[in-house]
Amino acid sequence: MEKKRMVIKELTVKNFRNFSEHTVQFSDGINVIYGPNGSGKTSILEAVAYLSNPRSFRGARDYQVLKVGEKHFEIKGRIVSGEEKHTIEIVYVQDDDKKEKVAYLDGSKVKRFRDIQEIFIAIPFSFRDYSMVDGGPAQRREFFDEIFSLLDLDYYETLRAYEKLLDERNEYLKQEPELIDREYLIETAKDLQIMADKIVEKREHMINELSKYLDKTFKIEYKSDFKGKNFLDYVDQDIAEKVTTVGPHSQDDYLLYYKDLLARHYASEGQKRLLYLSIVLAFKKLIEETKHYEPVFLFDEPFNVLDTHLLERFISNLSGQVIIASITPLLGAHNIGLTIEE
Known part of the structure; x- marks a missing residue:
């Protein structure tokens, strides 16, 4: 049976972690999000993972990823799943009366979070693990x-x-x-x-x-x-x-x-x-x-753990879309630079 390839083309976050609003475009293959510590590299991986499994792979509660002083965050992704194109959106609202997290698929509210995993799977790994x-x-x-x-x-x-x-x-x-x-x-x-x-x-x-x-x-x-x-x-x-x-x-x-x-x-x-x-x-x-499925794989800071030989060996075993967070860009990858927001 042919595998269904999953790719994220674009990500937009609002009031997520330190981002007020930020959009990132990804390519198929190897993507590297690079920048200094504190620029939000891992937060981008975290947001992509939310579109698949709406919880933080870093162990944070929803209110803890909400930008300080704000009452809601939004994560929106344009997804290609096999031959189909979709939009997935996760919205979290916190006010005095309630806390609510809702997922939308192509503008319609999803009854169960598991339904979006039939459309998009992003698997996060941190080399701290x-x-x-x-x-x-x-x-x-x-x-x-x-x-x-x-x-x-x-x-x-x-x-x-x-x-x-x-x-x-x-x-x-x-x-x-x-x-x-x-x-x-x-x-x-x-x-x-x-x-x-x-x-x-x-x-x-x-x-x-x-x-x-x-x-x-x-x-x-x-x-x-x-x-x-x-x-x-x-x-x-x-x-x-x-x-x-x-x-x-x-x-x-x-x-x-x-x-x-x-x-x-x-x-x-x-x-x-x-x-x-x-x-x-x-x-x-x-x-x-x-x-x-051929899911998207997310890797946080592999260069801190792997030497050049192991890193090349590891990447050579990967197919599909891969998104890596790193201090430095990688030759031959689609490199996405971040700076620290003031």
């Missing part, structure tokens, strides 16, 4: 949650619903024990269990699929200490500790291996970077083979 090899389980869970959410929209919706209910339950548990309604905790425990079991099952499946495309020097093992546990068995402990004490949000990890040895202990810094690149390229191959 390779530190997840040495980091804690939460860092690895966040990384794989982001890429799996783009691969499986049902996983994305299940994870978001799980996180929303978990936040509500944890907020409720902050009350004094005598004010707690056990029936509420029991009902929410049952709901969380259904979603958590699905999350664990999908994580296992997607790691198995990703591993098919991973360089054989490396290996990823999904380890769930939550699997087999039941939220209902921990209600009393939850009340005592004022937090939901079990779940895949806190008890799961991804073990990364170099030549069958834990990479964080036995791999050199160069090998850890190669492991990260291998995961990126494996995911690219997986999404192209399973979704039949």
